[in-house]
Amino acid sequence: MTAAATVRRPPQQDRARQTQGRLLDVAGELLAEVGIERISTNMIAARAGLTPPALYRYFGDKYAVIEALGRRLTERQNAVLDAWLARHAPAGIGGMADHIGDLLIENAAVTRAEPGAVWILRALHASPQLVHIRLESHRHVTDRLTDACAVHLAGADRDALWSRLRLAVELGFAADEMLYEEDRVSADVVLAEVAAMLRSALLDLTGKA
Numbered sequence: 001m002t003a004a005a006t007v008r009r010p011p012q013q014d015r016a017r018q019t020q021g022r023l024l025d026v027a028g029e030l031l032a033e034v035g036i037e038r039i040s041t042n043m044i045a046a047r048a049g050l051t052p053p054a055l056y057r058y059f060g061d062k063y064a065v066i067e068a069l070g071r072r073l074t075e076r077q078n079a080v081l082d083a084w085l086a087r088h089a090p091a092g093i094g095g096m097a098d099h100i101g102d103l104l105i106e107n108a109a110v111t112r113a114e115p116g117a118v119w120i121l122r123a124l125h126a127s128p129q130l131v132h133i134r135l136e137s138h139r140h141v142t143d144r145l146t147d148a149c150a151v152h153l154a155g156a157d158r159d160a161l162w163s164r165l166r167l168a169v170e171l172g173f174a175a176d177e178m179l180y181e182e183d184r185v186s187a188d189v190v191l192a193e194v195a196a197m198l199r200s201a202l203l204d205l206t207g208k209a
Helices: 011-038 041-048 062-098 100-112 117-126 131-150 158-178 187-204
Strands: none
Touching: 011 041, 011 062, 011 117, 041 062, 062 100, 062 117, 062 131, 062 187, 100 117, 100 158, 100 187, 117 131, 131 158, 158 187
């Protein structure tokens, strides 16, 4: 397709996307300031310079805003995973195992760059309306890792492989989330130790741990 033939979004769609992104950025900042219980759609609209009815064109209530924040965060984390797999999956399970620390560090960096990340993560754990987002994300990561490993494990039981990797995924995310609250440990040390555990878990799949 030529550049001239490329379909462009109408300007109003671009403005809508920009407005929605602005609302999410503001909501993330407010979450960090006031927490889940106190944040409100009125507060978000006022900080963003919009009226509440304007906000309701995009989000029905504050939980819809937090859900969108959660989905944006997990999409950015998934992009980190996709780039990491593109670099290291072709080298096999050993290649992925040797670079699992890079994935943990890169995922932590993109998470910390997200406005209000710690409160988004807490909401994804604590709110019944939002738990499914975290579960879907962790299952997606497990699916992608299972696909990448299964190619190199002829005859492997896919369900057993998925189950083992699902636990590894949970460990990686849990360690990173712990670092938001626990200040008596070194982030570098924690990520390095978890990387060593996950490296062994991956190599164990090949019998080379």
